[in-house]
């Protein structure tokens with residue numbers, strides 16, 4: 001739900017704007033906040049120049065007011081409560097009620113004024129990542145401006161000179177503030193609304209958190225061992241799907257404000273990298289891809305025609321980034337029988353997790369069947385169910401759902417794809433190859449190893 005004030009703004013923006021007098025315009029723009037992680041209705045411009053709005057995955061775009069031809073926005077840096085997936089809430093810092101902050105959408109050539117209020121317990125500032133602007137508007141605390149003290153409001157003003165995909169984030173105590181979820185997307189639409197036009201334009205930011213099972217606040221000094229890899233501060237199965245009607249042209253804008261790169265992979269379709277943080281890639285310089293690596297501080301806009309019906313995976317290809325809340329200090333237990341150990345340890349150490357005897361897939365059952373109870377406020381490492389069983393995924397994973405018919409303004413979940421008869425993988429019904437031998441019991445392993453060590457020598461001598 002959009003807050004009451006937001007609702008007024010969304011529903012009656014044009015009406016409200018015309019009724020506002022000069023005195024009201026002298027004050028701060030109305031503060032609009034959101035209290036949940038649902039994908040909000042697209043924000044179609046009722047004032048200012050026309051453009052085709054973006055859909056922010058599990059997020060929203062910030063309404064503005066026009067003041068003498070200037071687009072005015074109000075961002076508030078504040079502690080927020082973000083549901084990262086059903087069953088897990090994080091205490092983050094963000095903007096206007098959520099992390100990430102709302103997407104800011106403007107048009108190339110717009111004069112933009114952003115009021116930034118600091119409700120954090122420490123100083124902050126905002127850097128408008130990728131923009132051409134006067135040096136004093138660059139938002140680097142100490143270098144281009146004094147820090148914004150708690151309780152204070154600063155005003156940034158510049159012209160959105162270049163169309164493209166940008167980000168915003170603090171440039172004051174960044175290590176803490178970005179690790180706490182302070183970031184947002186910025187889209188500058190082309191002056192001509194019909195140039196670069198697509199049917200669906202999505203945006204999301206990648207972030208990473210280190211939140212111990214049973215706790216709520218990220219460890220902010222973590223450099224590498226994050227346990228929650230997120231699209232817009234959501235993790236699978238909490239991430240909304242991308243949807244498209246068959247044949248539609250789709251753009252997905254991705255920003256990376258984590259501490260590592262993410263090779264983003266789409267199933268079923270090839271795409272082109274049409275844009276970077278530096279602007280649009282000339283048509284002749286684009287090449288087809290199925291995975292594009294998005295480095296830290298980079299953004300990518302990928303484009304493709306969604307012409308293949310189905311539910312297509314869309315995810316980071318680092319397999320540890322499609323898992324939730326995992327401990328990395330687990331020994332490799334493949335082939336080692338550990339029946340009963342999980343239950344015994346679980347009683348002593350509530351967040352004990354072990355690697356499975358046959359791999360990690362058995363973790364799905366373990367967590368879900370509660371043979372190993374999960375501590376409070378965390379997520380199973382691998383989760384989510386599909387029409388054929390467990391997906392065993394987490395983190396940076398969602399789907400692109402392409403359907404024959406889909407209303408233009410539909411951005412919900414159309415459910416699972418019904419595969420036409422005769423187009424699905426099926427089980428072989430004929431004769432099977434010889435069954436594999438039973439694994440060697442753990443206690444016999446040392447002797448077996450000794451034998452194998454000797455054996456090659458003999459064989460070698462014999463030949």
Ligand SMILES: [Cu+2]
Nearest residue numbers: 262316318321
């Ligand atoms: Cu990744």
